[in-house]
Amino acid sequence: MTVLEPGSALEPLTYEITRADLVAYAGASGDHNPIHQDEEIARAVGLPGVIAHGMYTLALVGRAVATWTDEAEVVELGAKFVAPVVVPADGSARITVEGTVGERNADGLVPLSLQITSDGTKVLGAPKVLVRA
Amino acid sequence: MPIDASLVGRAFPPTSPVPVTTEAVTAFATAIGGGATASVPPTFPIVVTFAALQDFLAAEQVELSRIVHGDQRFRYERPVVVGDELTATLTVTGVRSIGGNDIISTSSEITDASGAVVCTATATLVHRGGAS
Numbered sequence: 527m528t529v530l531e532p533g534s535a536l537e538p539l540t541y542e543i544t545r546a547d548l549v550a551y552a553g554a555s556g557d558h559n560p561i562h563q564d565e566e567i568a569r570a571v572g573l574p575g576v577i578a579h580g581m582y583t584l585a586l587v588g589r590a591v592a593t594w595t596d597e598a599e600v601v602e603l604g605a606k607f608v609a610p611v612v613v614p615a616d617g618s619a620r621i622t623v624e625g626t627v628g629e630r631n632a633d634g635l636v637p638l639s640l641q642i643t644s645d646g647t648k649v650l651g652a653p654k655v656l657v658r659a
Numbered sequence: 660m661p662i663d664a665s666l667v668g669r670a671f672p673p674t675s676p677v678p679v680t681t682e683a684v685t686a687f688a689t690a691i692g693g694g695a696t697a698s699v700p701p702t703f704p705i706v707v708t709f710a711a712l713q714d715f716l717a718a719e720q721v722e723l724s725r726i727v728h729g730d731q732r733f734r735y736e737r738p739v740v741v742g743d744e745l746t747a748t749l750t751v752t753g754v755r756s757i758g759g760n761d762i763i764s765t766s767s768e769i770t771d772a773s774g775a776v777v778c779t780a781t782a783t784l785v786h787r788g789g790a791s
Binding site for chain 1: 683686687689690691692693696697698700701702705706709710713723724725726727728729730731732733734735738781783787788
């Protein structure tokens with residue numbers, strides 16, 4: 527666990543996403559959109575290939591926050607999905623979550639300022655995380 | 660097209676209640692690579708939120724494969740716990756057309772069995788090629 531001192535760096539965490547993860551996630555979340563499973567359908571709607579659910583990437587942010595804060599209560603979590611995370615048929619996509627601790631706000635909540643990238647490309651925009659810690 | 664500004668402000672019927680079971684939470688946590696955990700992953704309410712989005716898309720006859728998630732935010736009143744029974748009520752808050760795509764903004768209020776708000780989920784959906 528990282529001490530949540532304002533300005534302190536949060537250890538970068540990297541996660542891998544495989545097609546099998548997307549199948550498991552579709553079942554667990556109820557999101558069976560075929561663009562997360564089927565190369566042909568993904569390409570037919572103009573995507574570069576099978577892409578991870580945006581919510582998969584946001585869930586990884588949730589995991590990183592839990593690791594850094596020792597499972598502190600999350601009061602706010604959100605982001606824009608600004609670039610597709612293409613998951614190859616073989617191998618995996620990699621997501622790195624890193625950032626710094628912000629200043630405690632008037633409600634006593636701590637914002638985390640994060641960057642979420644996949645091989646150097648920003649995949650989540652305007653991420654917002656607020657924890658009670 | 661069924662998607663137009665006349666939808667703005669419309670609240671859709673609440674979803675069926677989604678029970679938060681140990682099995683459902685474990686399946687979700689495992690799928691995101693986290694394995695068994697005592698606390699419910701913060702994005703778990705997407706399950707009932709997605710059910711609300713899916714009901715909305717079905718009602719408006721929009722094909723799911725033409726939808727890309729643009730944005731998702733959760734504001735929690737309290738953590739979700741095993742034993743909760745969650746229901747989402749979706750309201751369309753905006754519809755715009757940009758570059759041949761419809762941008763649909765929604766807000767879903769997620770309540771527990773007592774009717775208390777557990778969290779508010781706002782989502783932007785991009786309906787690809789919707790305006791063509």
